[in-house]
Amino acid sequence: MPHSELMPIGVFARRSGLTSSALRFYADCGLLPPAEVDPDSGYRYYSAGQLARATGLRRLREIAMPLATAEAVLGAGPGEASRLIDEYVGTVLGDAEAVRRQAALIKSSLAGVPGLPIAVLMGPVLADAIEQVLTATAREPGMPVLGGLRFEADPEAVTLTATDRYRLSSRTLVPAEPAAVTWAATVDGDDLRAAVAEIRRSARVRVDATPHGIRLRLAGRADQHCRLLSEEFPDHRLMLASLPEVTTRVTVAKDALLRALEDHPGERIALSVTGQAMSVGAHPTSPLPAAVTGPALHLSFELITLYPAVSTAIGPDVLLDLRGPDRPVTIRSADRGDLTTVAMPVKPDQST
Template identity: 85%
Template sequence: MPHSELMPIGAFARRSGLTSSALRFYADCGLLSPAEVDPDSGYRYYSAGQLPRATGLRRLREIAMPLATVEAVLGAGPDDVSRLIDEHVGKVLGEAEAVRRQAALIKSSLAAVPGLPVTALKGPVLAGAIEQVLTATARDGGMPVLGGLRWEVAPEAVTLTATDRYRLSSRTLVPAEPAAMTWAATVDGDDLRAAVGEIRRCARVGVEATPHGIWLRLASRADQHCRLLAEEFPDHRLMLASLPEAITRVTVAKDALLGALEEHPGERVALSVTEHGMSVGTHPASPLPASVTGPALRVCFELITLYPAVSTAIGPDVLLDLRGPDQPVTIRSADRGDLTTVAMPVKHGPPA
């Protein structure tokens, strides 16, 4: 190739965003060899056609991708490129999460603050409750507390609560023994998700509080540490206390309602309740069999709000307490009321 069509290493470095030393390193690694090397001076030249590869190499290294993976990505087809990048990102995030959790453990141990026993719970029951209630959390950079689980411990009950502002889920558990103290705090949801597997495999879980976290003491397994969130949790008790009385109550088979929601094509769904049953979406001619008490109502929801509220209910039937088209709806199990979800409707739903 004529030299007039080649760029010296300095010019190529400026156009690609790589330093000259990085280009020499990648040439030695076989990732980006010069188009030509002057046999007398050893000076390296690059072509304009090499810029896309150089730019891609730089971008991949900016996300801390190992050289072996970079080489695989640069030589892969479009489908494999996406897969390899996603696998790398997943690995980096997993490693970062492991480092964060380990840092929390180190800080807790270096602080030398003993945990204060709070309560004890049955491991499988606690794990199930955490998974159910965490469905109502949200990742919100402006309100990190929405990603947490509120723990409220009283001598005879432990209540777990979460809210994403459109849904509020709460479950009350009976402790394995009367709680040692009254205590409340908001625990990091991601930490609890990571600990659920170990919690489920332990018959009894002791809960100990420290100034910045909780220890979940697991007999014969590694104890789990979860951070506390400092932000103030929304005043859910005031919201629950201010709910008006339900005017219509519906009991419907959980699987039938879930099936109808899964088949619904839109992002918003209307529940129409009459004395004949409950219709989902635009199918009033074929209502779901339901027990209805109270006047007919039509309430609209975002599907992503309603579906998790129904799916986490315990038992074959769900009970819906309706207060009006613009009022929160309470959803709970018809036969076991220890998991309760309050879902906010939307003002304008799909057409009837």
């Protein structure tokens, strides 16, 4: 190839974003050999056609991908390359999570203070409760506490609560053994999500408080450590205590309501309660049979607010306590009150 069509290593370095020393290293590794080497001076030249590979190599190395894996990605088709990248990222995240958890355990042991026993709970029940309540969390910049779960224990019960400011979900659990102390803190939601699978496989889970988190002691399995969030949790008790009086109460089959929500095409859903039926959508074709006490009412919800509240309810029937078109709605099981969600309606949308 004529030299006029080639780039000296310095020019190629600037265009590819790689340093000259990196290019020499990748050439020696066989990952990116130069198009031509001057036999007298040893100077290296690269072609424009090599820029795509050089740029791809730079990006893969920016995420610390090993050379062997990067070579496999560069030599693969788009589908296989994507799979290899996903596989690498999954390995990195798994390793990072294992390191973080081990570091948290080491830090808790450095404090020199044994964990404070809080409560003993049935593992599968605790895992279900965590998953149900965490549907009301949110990732919001500047407010990490909205991604956390409030853990409150007293001698009679353990209560888990989460809120994204549009929903509030709370579940009360009866401990397998009475809680040792009265204790409350906000636990990192991501840590709990990561621990759920292990919690579910343990018949009993002992919850201990440490200086910076909670240690979940699992029967026959490795301990799980979850961080505490230092930000103040929203005053959910005040919000619940200040709820207006219920005006209309509706009991409807959970599965039927979920199907109606799933079949609705829009992101905003209109609910109408009249007589002994609940209608989903502005122009419903099949009202849902319901037990209704109180006056007729029309209100609207965002699907992402209403659906999780209904889907996590316990039991075959859902009870909705309505207070008006712009007032919070309480959603819970018709026969069990240990999981409760409070959801905010939105202003009615004429397009639903």
